Amino acid sequence: RLQNGNGETNIHYEFDPSQKPLGEGGMGRVFRGVQIQEGYNGSLKEREVAIKCLLEDLPEHAINRSRREASIRLRNDNLIEMIDFVETRDNYVTHYHVVSELLNGVNLDDLLEGCTTNHDGESNPTAERLLCNYRGNRKAFVGEVFRSILSGIIALHDAGYIHRDIDPSNIMVTSDGKVKLIDFGIAKKMDELYTNGKSLTTPGQFIGKPQYAAPELILGDLKHQSYTTDVYALGIMLFQLITGHLPFEGSHLEVCEKQKSEKLPFTEIEDKTGRKIIEKATEKE
Numbered sequence: 001r002l003q004n005g006n007g008e009t010n011i012h013y014e015f016d017p018s019q020k021p022l023g024e025g026g027m028g029r030v031f032r033g034v035q036i037q038e039g040y041n042g043s044l045k046e047r048e049v050a051i052k053c054l055l056e057d058l059p060e061h062a063i064n065r066s067r068r069e070a071s072i073r074l075r076n077d078n079l080i081e082m083i084d085f086v087e088t089r090d091n092y093v094t095h096y097h098v099v100s101e102l103l104n105g106v107n108l109d110d111l112l113e114g115c116t117t118n119h120d121g122e123s124n125p126t127a128e129r130l131l132c133n134y135r136g137n138r139k140a141f142v143g144e145v146f147r148s149i150l151s152g153i154i155a156l157h158d159a160g161y162i163h164r165d166i167d168p169s170n171i172m173v174t175s176d177g178k179v180k181l182i183d184f185g186i187a188k189k190m191d192e193l194y195t196n197g198k199s200l201t202t203p204g205q206f207i208g209k210p211q212y213a214a215p216e217l218i219l220g221d222l223k224h225q226s227y228t229t230d231v232y233a234l235g236i237m238l239f240q241l242i243t244g245h246l247p248f249e250g251s252h253l254e255v256c257e258k259q260k261s262e263k264l265p266f267t268e269i270e271d272k273t274g275r276k277i278i279e280k281a282t283e284k285e
Helices: 060-070 108-112 125-136 138-158 227-243 252-261 272-281
Strands: 011-015 028-038 044-054 082-090 093-101 105-107 171-174 179-181
Touching (some): 011 044, 044 060, 105 108, 108 125, 125 138, 125 171, 138 227, 227 272
Antiparallel strands (some): 011 028, 028 044, 044 093, 082 093
8 A cells, every 4th residue: 555645645556566567677567556536525436557666776866767757747648647656665665656547558569560469468459450550551550640649749848848768669559549658767857958956867878769869869968959859759750650660770889870970761751741751850950
C-alpha cells in the first residue's frame, strides 16, 4: 500500500510485488496496481494503474529524472498520463515509485515487426487493423498514426516540454484504439533546459537513440535543443514509416556521424509533399 504522494489523503495505491512484473529494465520493475480513491460518503473509486518500483541502488540523477518524468501531468488522448511519485522509507532505506495510467497495448516498433498482441497475449484489434494498412495501404497507415503522434507532441510542446526521445518504441497502440506517446524519462521543460538542476542533463552528454537523434542531441548541445529537436526525430520516423526502414544504418558511432552531416536519401520518398515535409523536418540546423 502506497499513500498518495501529492498530499491527497483520500487516495492510495495497492499492488502485489510478488506477482510477475509487467516489465523489467535498468531503472526498475513495473507492476499492475490499483488507485483507490475514497469519497466523502465512504464510497470507493478504483482505477488500474502501472507502478514502477525503482531499483534501490540508482544514482541520484536517475531518481531525479524519474521524479521529473512523474511531474509531467498532462491529459491528452495521445499522451500517457503520469499520476504520482511516491517515496516510502523502510529500515532507513528510501523506496521510490512512479505511478502512471496502465496502458494495455502494443508498442509501435513491435507492430512494425508484425506483433499485434499485448503483454498478456491478447489480440489488439486496432493494432491488427493498422498492421493490415501498413502492409496494404501505407498512406492510410502513416496518416492515422502520425496525426495521433503529432497531437500528443503539440500538447507536450504547448505545455513547454520537449520529449527528446521520440521513436516507435516510445509509441503505444492501445486496445481502446488510441495511439499514445509514452516515456518522458528524458523530457525537459524548455525554460529549465539551460540550467543543469540536479544533474538531469549536462552539456556534452548524449541522451536518446542515435537513429532518431538531431545533431544537437548527438553533440549534447543544450543551447540549440528546442521544439525542433523533436521535429527532427519526427522527420526520421516519418521517413521510416513511409519507406519501411531507417535512413541511416551502421554502428552507433557511424549513425551519430551521419546524423550530424549527412542528408537523408530523400529520393526514396516518391510523394513530393511528403518529401518536402521530411526535408524541412530533418534540416541539420
